[in-house]
Amino acid sequence: MRIRNIDKVQLVKQTAIALIVKDGLEGFSMNKLAKACSISVATLYIYYKDRDDLILKIAHEEGTVMAEAMIKDFNPDMPFEYGLRRQWKNRYQYMVDYPLMNSFFEQLRTSSYQEEFLAGFLTEFKVTMGKFMHNIINRGEIEVMPFEVYWSIAFSPLYNLIRFDNEGQSMGGMPFKMTDEILWKTFDLVVKALKK
Amino acid sequence: MRIRNIDKVQLVKQTAIALIVKDGLEGFSMNKLAKACSISVATLYIYYKDRDDLILKIAHEEGTVMAEAMIKDFNPDMPFEYGLRRQWKNRYQYMVDYPLMNSFFEQLRTSSYQEEFLAGFLTEFKVTMGKFMHNIINRGEIEVMPFEVYWSIAFSPLYNLIRFDNEGQSMGGMPFKMTDEILWKTFDLVVKALKK
């Protein structure tokens, strides 16, 4: 029997991500994707059941890659500053390695796929994050606070810088470019906010 | 001559916002909008040149309302903590008064309209924000830092809490609900991060 062309499958996946990042989910269609890959649209329906399946399978696969990258060399028993620094390093590295994925995930997060997307691969990841926060609260390294407040202080500045960097321009005049120095300067401010 | 029905124009605007928030830009169409308003789709083309015009005009109008709400009782010569507190209060109040708009703007920000949307009404607003930051740096109230870092620390935690609140659920088990206490507790942490 004929064997499935793995390169073609990969091409479909990468092209889908690129198109969704460029035009948004609203500008994305199966016919456009097939044309961009120079294959028949019917082939897409061999790989995926339908449009939703395509988007969610890709999101799930890439989400798993991301979640694993996030917790590399991290464990929830680490001391506060050390552990948080490790997570920042991982997120930053992921942004450098997969520059499209932050926009891609943001597209999904602000779409009707939101629920299925978040419910999927994030569960285990969230458990690890929650464990870490409880440990550092129990050890008295940071104040008691709701998880949402912790997350908003500990990570949203980082995600915001990554977004500014992706957009290449920002509030000020010159285009913003992320650097190691800026990253770790921001990290120090975040630690200052959270540390008792 | 016949006069334009202002109520109908308002109905179109509010319904468009509600539909976009509910289904996303990808699920939004002119025919659906007309049906939801119980008017002819051709009427939409009397009010707006085309679909893009409709979306961008609504975004621009509502963006102006938001930008004004943000700088109410604020001026860039205020002391750091006092001025930032005022901005937080304004943003929180806006979220309470217009609960749909944060999701609406996020839809636009993550779409192909991003550029035209950001370029529009934000210019004056950004100038005021930049002035405030420069003042508090010049007075030595906060460290020297790029505008993007300042913004990421000063506001992204707030926006994140608002988003968690909108989504009604979050990383933890129970649905997250924003309260005054949580808001100002988070604010204190942000001030701690920025204050010299």
Added chain:
DNA sequence: AATATAAATGAATATTCATTCATTTATATT
């Protein structure tokens, strides 16, 4: 009351959309 004019409409258009299907093609197994 008659008129002029823009608002509002219903029905149509061409285009794009997701999806299907009969057919052809490549290859692993016999």
Added chain:
DNA sequence: AATATAAATGAATGAATATTCATTTATATT
């Protein structure tokens, strides 16, 4: 080499899309 089988395709489907247009309707002005 022949066969079986899934991969891959081109062309088609009907539904939904944005937009247009000839016509009707309401009202401000005469």
